[in-house]
Amino acid sequence: xxxxxxxxxxxxxxxxxxxxxxxxxxxxxxxxxxxxxxxxxxxxxxxxxxxxxxxxxxxxxxxxxxxxxxxxxxxxxxxxxxxxxxxxxxxxxxxxxxxxxxxxxxxxxxxxxxxxxxxxxxxxxxxxxxxxxxxxxxxxxxxxxxxxxxxxxxxxxxxxxxxxxxxxxxxxxxxxxxxxxxxxxxxxxxxxxxxxxxxxxxxxxxxxxxxxxxxxxxxxxxxxxxxxxxxxxxxxxxxx
Ligand code: 6PG
Numbered sequence: 283x284x285x286x287x288x289x290x291x292x293x294x295x296x297x298x299x300x301x302x303x304x305x306x307x308x309x310x311x312x313x314x315x316x317x318x319x320x321x322x323x324x325x326x327x328x329x330x331x332x333x334x335x336x337x338x339x340x341x342x343x344x345x346x347x348x349x350x351x352x353x354x355x356x357x358x359x360x361x362x363x364x365x366x367x368x369x370x371x372x373x374x375x376x377x378x379x380x381x382x383x384x385x386x387x388x389x390x391x392x393x394x395x396x397x398x399x400x401x402x403x404x405x406x407x408x409x410x411x412x413x414x415x416x417x418x419x420x421x422x423x424x425x426x427x428x429x430x431x432x433x434x435x436x437x438x439x440x441x442x443x444x445x446x447x448x449x450x451x452x453x454x455x456x457x458x459x460x461x462x463x464x465x466x467x468x469x470x471x472x473x474x475x476x477x478x479x480x481x482x483x484x485x486x487x488x489x490x491x492x493x494x495x496x497x498x499x500x501x502x503x504x505x506x507x508x509x510x511x512x513x514x515x516x517x518x519x520x521x522x
Pocket of ligand 1: 323324325326327328353354355356366422423424425429430431432
């Protein structure tokens with residue numbers, strides 16, 4: 283695994299750099315392998331990146347060869363303003379020529395959410411094998427207490443070894459979530475953390491502090507087995 287930290291002045295500069303990088307990564311991978319799998323995160327940080335990918339970089343990306351997945355979802359209808367799928371739809375998916383069948387939202391319309399997680403697990407298994415590389419790129423954010431996707435401190439999801447998607451209740455609102463787990467995320471070729479704003483200072487210092495592990499700071503559990511880990515951070519998040 284390679285680990286790199288890239289520093290930027292603010293969210294705009296950071297998002298510009300990620301968008302330019304992602305456009306090249308998708309184009310290169312598609313010309314070599316014919317397709318690209320991208321995992322989107324929720325939260326507000328990726329909104330600027332999404333808009334850039336859907337406007338400035340729209341024509342530079344072979345969208346018809348891209349498959350889109352989600353790192354986590356709040357268990358609310360896809361029309362609810364808290365839905366990660368709705369955020370992605372409004373900020374990116376509505377802007378790009380991506381075939382509908384290539385977008386894989388996490389289902390939230392099943393009466394038993396554990397069944398919805400099983401269904402997403404099954405959907406992932408149709409596209410990825412049991413071993414070796416999974417996604418080409420996973421984009422993630424980090425929360426104040428060190429959570430990422432919906433992997434929160436002390437959650438049983440952190441020690442999941444078998445299932446790739448699980449239903450869990452988390453301290454944040456909305457409490458009911460489905461999240462991907464380490465076993466599938468860590469097989470990605472690239473994992474990019476996007477971190478912006480002064481409210482992320484504590485989270486970043488936990489990541490750098492060896493007294494915290496993946497139980498107390500779940501973002502520390504993201505270490506791609508054979509890929510690259512890049513932290514894209516802005517000066518407010520670093521505190522300098
Ligand atoms: C979610 C997320 C979550 C998010 C972080 C950072 O559904 O809430 O996927 O892990 O990425 O909480 O969120 P912000 O970008 O809003 O700070």
